Each structure stands twice: as structure tokens, then as C-alpha cells.
Amino acid sequence: MEQYRQEHFGHAVMPQSNHDEQAMEDHFLSMRAWTSKNMDPLDRRLLDEVIVPGIEKKTGRKPTSSTQVRQALEAHPLHQYWLTLSLFYQDRIWLSLDGAIDRQFEELSAKVEAQVSEPKGSLRLNPELAIPRYISAFDHHRMPGSYTVDTAVGDFRAGALYDRFASTYLRNLNGGWKNDGRGHTLASHVQDFYPDFKPKRILDLGCSVGHSTVAIAQAFPDAEVFALDVGAPMLRYGHARAEAMGAPIHFSQQDAEHTDFEDGSFDLVCSSAVLHETSAKGMRGIFKECHRLLREGGVMCHVDVPPRHEHMSLWDQMRCDFESHYNNEPFMTSLARTDWMKVALDAGFDAEGVLVGYRKGTFFLKPDRSDFFTEGHPEGRAMIGSWYACSATK
Template sequence: MATLAPETRPNTPHYGHAVMPQATHDEQALEDHFLAMRAWTNQHMDPLDRRLLDEVIVPEVTAKTGKAPTRSGEVRGALESHPLHQYWLTLSLFYQDRIWHVIDDAIDRQYDDLAGKVAELSAQPKGSLRLNPDLEMPRYISSIDHHRMGGGYITDTSEADFRAGALYDRFASTYLRNLNGGWKNDGRGHTLASHVQGFFPDFKPKRILDLGCSVGHSTVAIAQAFPDAEVYALDVGAPMLRYGHARAESMGVGIHFSQQDAEHTDFEDGSFDLVCSSALLHETSAKGMRQIFKESHRLLRSGGIMCHVDVPPRHEHLCLWDQMRCDFESHYNNEPFMTSLARTDWMKVATDAGFAPEKVGIGYRKGTFWLNPNTSDFFTEGHPEGRTLMGSWYACAAVKD
């Protein structure tokens, strides 16, 4: 029987880094059970649900309205009233919620041990951690438990609380497994770095700011891609940052974390060469996104680069069922802004923020788990094979005059 390499063996101390929550045999068995449920749903129920939409719902709506639907909103009511789709919805939410609970219980078991490691790693840092207990939380963060994660990103029970970060880190590595870089969950960071290096091969940033860093999954990858740069990262969640700081330290990467709102930071004008984010914008409001682009422009020096990478594909590039999958995240998975972001004119947002149109590039970037600065992986009309939801990210890069 083949054995897993130590770094991929989930129930050994070699899995992940020093502060990654570990799983016992029984905890791992439960995780695997619900992951198998997810795989079964994706492989067997997704195709049936797609056929239901294409072969039953669309003809019914067409007959009733006299025209074929082109937007998910035109079929949502009819689709969600059908028992098969209700079953698909139930399964899709159930296995995800159960994984959250399994990992939460595992963190309870080892919380004191993890707390000691977090404190130890924070005592002699390569980077730094700056918190602001008086920070006013954006409503689009404080009113939602994103991804149905219990307590959300900002629940803070003590001056040393790191639980939200530990929960998010372990869930991301478990839920996505090898889909986004394995236990590091750093595929987006490598994709962003590759995107910048591919289009700007002579770009050598000295100061980098990662907005909405959560626990620093992408930040670490970006720091490793630009080893000569001083790297800063911010987020609104104190427990995410405490954990993220310890996580980066355990991986030998010095990052300067601070608790700030990406819309209004305390950094000086023109203080960064690269301002970036990964998977931040779909968790902000439309107003918040516009302000983040403006703040990015303010923070960049002349010739500096803004790069934002996010998940929503363009709705106009999707079939009805893929539109519905995107809408599912908004309506049921506590990602209320994902659908609106998929319909947002990113070029207008960038130019309104101060970037010249000819200095803005927007399109799909093929996902990569390693540094691969290949501009042929970039396309503007969706994936060449028609797959926009899987295997690519929507990227916006702009140069400040």
C-alpha cells in the first residue's frame, strides 16, 4: 500500500505548520466522510441538477414567458421549487456545515496547546503584529458569518484569541485539499504573483501591501515570490491576524500584519510599490469595492501596480447553471456580494479610482500552485474550454501614472 509523504499525512505532527490544528484518527475519519459526501454530490448530483435546469425548468419557463431565459434570476423560483434541486441544496449545505463542526471540536481539544505555540512564535518575530481594538468594523463583515463559518472572522473573546484563524486555516486546507495549493491554501497567492511577474517581468517591488489577508495564505506566497520586498498585510479580524502572524512566523516568513479596514488605511500616500488582494472583493459591498480601488490608487507610488484576484466569473460568460452556482454562494453560503461582483464593471471601478484605461488589464488568469509567469494563461472571454468557474481567477492589474 502506498503511503503519504509526511507533509500530507493529516493526523501526524508533520501536517502543515506549527500552529495548524491537527486531527486524531476519528476526527480525520469524520472529515473524510463529509468530504466524500461533497465529492459524491459534485460527481452525481451536479449533473442531474444541471439536466433538471436545462431539460425541465428552461422549457417550462420558455413556454410560460414566450422567450428562453438567459439570466439565473429568471429561473430561480421554478428551480428552487423542485424537490431534486432542494435535495441538491440540502446536501451542498449539510456537508460543509458538518466539516466546520468537526474542525471546531478538534480545536476545542487542542486549544491550550495551540495557544502556547501561538504565544511562543509571536515572542521573537521576524515580522510584526499591530492591533486596533477600536477599529470600526464594516457592516458587510460584522453582519455575516462568511462561508457559514460559525462566529465569522471577527469574533474575539480575549486579548489572545486566535480561534477564528485556526478554524479558517484548517477548514480551507481540508475543504479544498489539493484544489488550491494543498495545506498551504496558497494557490491564489501564487496566481497573483505569477500574474504580476508575467505582465511586468522587470518589476521589483520593495514594499508590498496585501489587503484583506485573513490568515495570510496568499501573503506568504507573495512574500516568497518577492523575497527582497518588505511585506505588509491587513485584515479587520484580530483573531485572524494573531493566528496569521504566528502561522507566517512558523513558516519562516516575516510579514508585518495590522488590523485595519482596507477601505481606509493609516499608511501614507505613495508608500507601496504593489497593492494587492486575493478573494477579498467578493466579501465587500459594491461601495466598499470602489473605495478599496481608490485606496489602492492612493497608496501606490507613481509606476506602482495594483493587482486584485477574485473568484466570480463574469455572468455573461456563464451558462445558466453556472450562473445559478454563483448565485447559490450569495443566497445560501453567506457570500451576498458574489453575484453583484460578477456583474460589476471592473474597468469603470478602476478608472473611477484614478487609473488610466490604457494602464488597466482585466481578465481570467489560469490558476497555478507554483510560480509560472506565463501570460498565455491569461484570457479575457472566459476559459478557452468554456470552464470559468474552475481553474481560473478573475484578475485586475493596473499601473499608476
């Protein structure tokens, strides 16, 4: 029974939904699916068949960038309808899950405390930590309170909300309720391109609640695994979550640009879906910190959202820009135009040791070099179900 519960309902500290709450979640997930199936194609046609020809007729030039079509597109009622739906169903899912956590907060508190009573890993918090403004200035992807807000002493609400939302919103798209597809993809990339690499100390940057960290720890069971994030409530929950899943991970509250670990402390330094929530300056700082933290022969590896503007249609570019303009992901558009190779070289890595490209997502460890494309999909488009990966050796 316990194995069935873990497989179908999550780990011991995962918030659960009652009948009415689950019905509400399913309703708005269905609205999301309906919008994707029915409205996305119409909005794409609106752009390609109405907006682009209109701009071309007016200016004599066909637009090639989403910035050239945004004003005209957003003035059209059909696109406004698409925008409204896209924001509405997401906000309602956040609200539904938040209410479910309110209902069971005391019960969850007891479960969290029980999981960390005899920990295999550890948790180190720093109440004096200065949160980078690119994290503290807004609620990322419209998550109420974002990652850092404490609502009570010893709070874990942000972690519980993020964990439940990720397993709900990304249902069956990123590893099911574990939401660990990125972690398995990262581990597969490392095992593929560095087959003789046996890391003994691993650091996961911007770990949130440890979705990817646990998968990485499982991929390298002989390694001592450390993870950091700036959000105390994320870490409290992540620590309990990892303990519930049997993963001995050492969590600490730190800024990924300026950690307190010594030079050359790690064999593998990595991150999953962190860079698109990081400013351009912050990204450069993180790469430099990775270089400092790695021993000679160590490996840096980052996986993140895959959009690259040079590989996308105008509508796909607009869809990426939507995240920046309306979904509190302000750096996603700039990341889609960032030269990751240059950032790595500027951080001190040698060009011959840097790999940048699309990595096909996997829910399990499946090293396969044929899943990696440096120029995007062979047909000239971004790979569906992929991540963008950058790895380098020091």
C-alpha cells in the same frame, strides 16, 4: 522528521485531527465529492430539460438569466435535495473542525505564543477599529463567528478554524495545506506582465491568515511585506503562522478602504479573494485606496473568484447565486456582474494601464502570458481552475 511533518501535516500552529476527527472530515468530504459527481449533473439536467422548457412554454421566451429560473427551480424537490446536501456537508465540516480546535486549544495557545516570542515580523492591533458592516453583519461562508469574533483574551480561534477548513475543504484545489494557490497566481501575474518590476514595499489587503501573503513574500524575497485585515483573531493566528513558516510579515488590523499608511507608500498593493466578500461601494473604496497608496509606477493587483455571468450557463449562474443566497457570500452575484475596468478607471487608473481577465491558477511561480484570457476561455466558457485578475499601473 520535522521536514516531513511540515510537508504533510502543515506548519507548527496548524490544528491537527485525531483518528476519529479525521474520519469525520473524510466522511463529509466524500459526501461533497459524491454530491458534485452525482447530484450536480442531475440538477443541471433538471434546469435545462425541465425548468427552462416549462418557463419557455409558459412565457413564450427562453430564460437567459438565473434570476428568471430561481423560483421555479427552488420549488422542485430534486433541487431542494441538492441544496440540503450542499449546505449540510459544509456545516458538518465546520462543526468537526471546531470541535478539534476545542480539544487542543491550550496546546495551540502555547504554540502560537512560542512562534511570536522572537518575531521577525510584527503585529499591530486596533481594538477601536470600526468593522465594516459588510463584514460584521453575518458569518461568511457559514463559518461560525466569521473573521472578527473573539472568544477569549488573545484569541486566535477564527484564524485556526479558517486555516484548517481551507486546507480541508479545498484539499488539493488551491495549493494543498498551504492554501496558497491564489498568492502564487497573483505573483505569477505580476511577474508576467511587469517583468522588470522589483517591488520593495508590498501591501496585501484583507489578508485573513496570510495564505496568499506568505506566497507573495516568497515570490518577492527582497520586499518588505505588510498585510492587513479587520479580524483580530485572524491576524493573531496569521502572525504566528507566518513566523512558523519563516516569513517576516508586518500585520495590522485595518479597514482596507481607509488605511493609516501615507500616500505613495507602496510599490505593489494587492488582494486575494477579498472583493467577493466586499460590497460594491466597498470595492470602489478599496480601488481608490490602492491608487492613493501606490507610488508613481506602482502596481495594483487583485485576484478573485472567476464567475462572470456573461460567460456562464444558466446552471453555473445559479451555482454562483447559491453562494449569495445561501452560503453567506451576498456580494458574489453582484461581483459577477461588476465592470472591473470601470471601477479601476473611476479610482484614477488610466485605461491603457489596466488589465482585466481570467488567469489560470498555479500552485507555483510560473509566469506565462498564455494563461491569461481577457474574454474568458477560447471556447467561450469560464476557465476551469482559474481566477479573475485585475491589475493596473499608476
